[in-house]
Amino acid sequence: MVNPSxxxxxxxxxxxxxxxxxxxxxxxxxxxxxxxTASLFNYCHDYKIFFNWMIRExxxxxxxxxxxxxxxxxxxxxxxxxxxxxLHYELNNKELTVNRKLSALKSLFNYLQNIAETPDLxxxxxxxVLAKIEFNEVKDSMETxxxxxxxxxxxxxxxxxxxxxIAHDYGEIxxxxxxxxxFHQLNKERDTAIVSLILGSGLRLSELIGIELDDIDFKKYCxxxxxxxxxxxxxxxxxxxxxxxxxxxxxxxxxxxxxxxNKALFIAAAIGPKGKTRRLTARSVxxxxxxxxxxxxxPSLSVHKLRHSFATRYHAEINDVPKLRRQLGHSSIQTTMIxxxxxxxxxxxxxxxxxxxxEES
Numbered sequence: 525m526v527n528p529s530x531x532x533x534x535x536x537x538x539x540x541x542x543x544x545x546x547x548x549x550x551x552x553x554x555x556x557x558x559x560x561t562a563s564l565f566n567y568c569h570d571y572k573i574f575f576n577w578m579i580r581e582x583x584x585x586x587x588x589x590x591x592x593x594x595x596x597x598x599x600x601x602x603x604x605x606x607x608x609x610x611l612h613y614e615l616n617n618k619e620l621t622v623n624r625k626l627s628a629l630k631s632l633f634n635y636l637q638n639i640a641e642t643p644d645l646x647x648x649x650x651x652x653v654l655a656k657i658e659f660n661e662v663k664d665s666m667e668t669x670x671x672x673x674x675x676x677x678x679x680x681x682x683x684x685x686x687x688x689x690i691a692h693d694y695g696e697i698x699x700x701x702x703x704x705x706x707f708h709q710l711n712k713e714r715d716t717a718i719v720s721l722i723l724g725s726g727l728r729l730s731e732l733i734g735i736e737l738d739d740i741d742f743k744k745y746c747x748x749x750x751x752x753x754x755x756x757x758x759x760x761x762x763x764x765x766x767x768x769x770x771x772x773x774x775x776x777x778x779x780x781x782x783x784x785x786n787k788a789l790f791i792a793a794a795i796g797p798k799g800k801t802r803r804l805t806a807r808s809v810x811x812x813x814x815x816x817x818x819x820x821x822x823p824s825l826s827v828h829k830l831r832h833s834f835a836t837r838y839h840a841e842i843n844d845v846p847k848l849r850r851q852l853g854h855s856s857i858q859t860t861m862i863x864x865x866x867x868x869x870x871x872x873x874x875x876x877x878x879x880x881x882x883e884e885s
Contacts, residue, residue, distance in 0.1 A: 533561035540568045544575065545591050547648060551635045570628040573615075577607055593636065597649040604657050619660040630654045678825070678833040683723055687764070689820050691716040697819070710779060710793060714804075715812055717765075717772035718790060719830060721747075724765030726834035726852050728752075729806050729827045731759075735789040740769070751853040759851065 541549045548571055552564050559567075575588040583603060584591050611617040611625060633654040640648045678686055691712055698704040722732060731749040739748040745766055746758045776782060780791045780801045788803035810827055817825035831852070838848050845861065 533565065537561050537565045537568065540565060540572065543588060544568060544571055545589055547593060547636060547640070548632065550640065551632055554635060554639070567628045567631075570625045571632065573611075573625070574607060574629060577610055581606070593648050596633070596636065597651050599653045601653060601656055604653055608657075623659045626654075626657065626659060630657070677829050677836060678723070678822075679836065682822075683833065683837065686816070686820055686822075686825075687716060687720055687723065687768075690719055690816050691768075694816060694819055711812075713768075713772040713775050713779075714790060715816070717768040718804075718809060719813065719816070720765045720768035721761055722827065722830040723834050724762030725759050726831050726838065727759060727761075728831065728853070729809060731853075732827075733790065733804060733806050733809060736787045737773075737789055738787060740789070742766070742770075752855070755853075757853065759853075 537552070541552060548568065552568065555564060555567075572588070575591055578584050578591060578595075579586075579588060581603075583599075584595050608622055608626065611622045612619075617625070633649070633652045636648040637650070637652040637655075638647065642648065695705055695708040695712060698708065718732065721727060725747070727747075727749060728751075731751065734750060735747055741747070741758070744758075744760075745763065746760045748756065748758050751757050776791060780793055782791055782801050786801060786803075790804040790809075791801050792804045792808055794801050813825070813827050813830065814823075817823055835848060835852055838851065839845070842848070
């Protein structure tokens with residue numbers, strides 16, 4: 525049975541095609557198996573705007589349906605640029621919208637030049653002016669980048685909830701699966717320490733996996749890492765991260781049967797009866813974070829997003845961009861500035877408290 529909504533969209537598409545040249549109809553039928561009718565309807569709407577503009581500018585005298593392939597083949601770069609300016613300045617289309625309409629036109633012209641062929645095996649057009657036209661360069665503003673990041677990081681009480689989920693809850697919800705449960709029991713202290721250290725310092729993944737036991741300063745709550753550009757730096761981390769690190773170090777030797785000469789902080793369990801423990805790899809850390817994030821209900825959370833989570837919280841509580849830049853190891857302060865645009869509920873709550881009436885003593 526045909527889906528009624530699909531049939532409606534198909535009928536709308538056919539109605540619009542009846543207003544356009546025959547080669548557009550052919551192109552749309554070529555695309556019908558690959559794209560939705562809704563997408564193709566949008567393509568046709570864009571073509572209608574283009575062809576109507578051609579008639580308005582007297583680039584062809586007659587009806588839209590009668591615009592020949594030869595006229596498309598003779599289009600100039602100046603004419604196409606004029607059409608794009610029309611979209612931007614007269615129709616008030618934003619750069620992204622202009623790019624979308626340009627993409628639709630590029631696809632049609634590419635079909636006419638490189639895919640469609642006449643009975644004597646010649647292309648419909650030999651010259652494709654759209655191949656010479658570049659897309660608008662669209663750069664996200666700081667606000668846009670921040671908005672994209674916002675839903676993919678930990679905010680507010682999610683920091684502690686995610687940490688506790690790794691330390692305890694993940695094992696509880698997988699009690700019936702012995703393999704998952706036993707694997708979690710083996711690695712829960714290590715995995716909690718890894719996530720806690722990133723959330724408590726903003727370390728990069730490469731920096732995290734390179735840490736040696738001797739790199740940690742337990743008195744000053746900092747760790748020696750090698751940053752980008754092979755620069756050595758001591759990075760501070762939180763008290764919670766220190767507590768989780770110490771809990772992991774208390775079981776590191778016995779749980780992983782680590783040899784004395786293995787100084788890597790984070791260890792992977794041996795594989796097989798004759799296997800040896802080894803330094804945890806970057807991919808292993810990525811996979812364990814992905815596993816916990818998916819089970820926690822935030823599948824978009826990654827190691828890098830944990831670093832973003834730290835930076836967002838740091839800015840909300842400390843509000844010192846130069847210090848945050850140093851903590852994260854950014855070479856440019858512009859990179860750090862993105863965190864000043866994220867809407868953090870922690871910061872909003874703090875500001876709201878300022879407006880609350882004070883109790884009289």
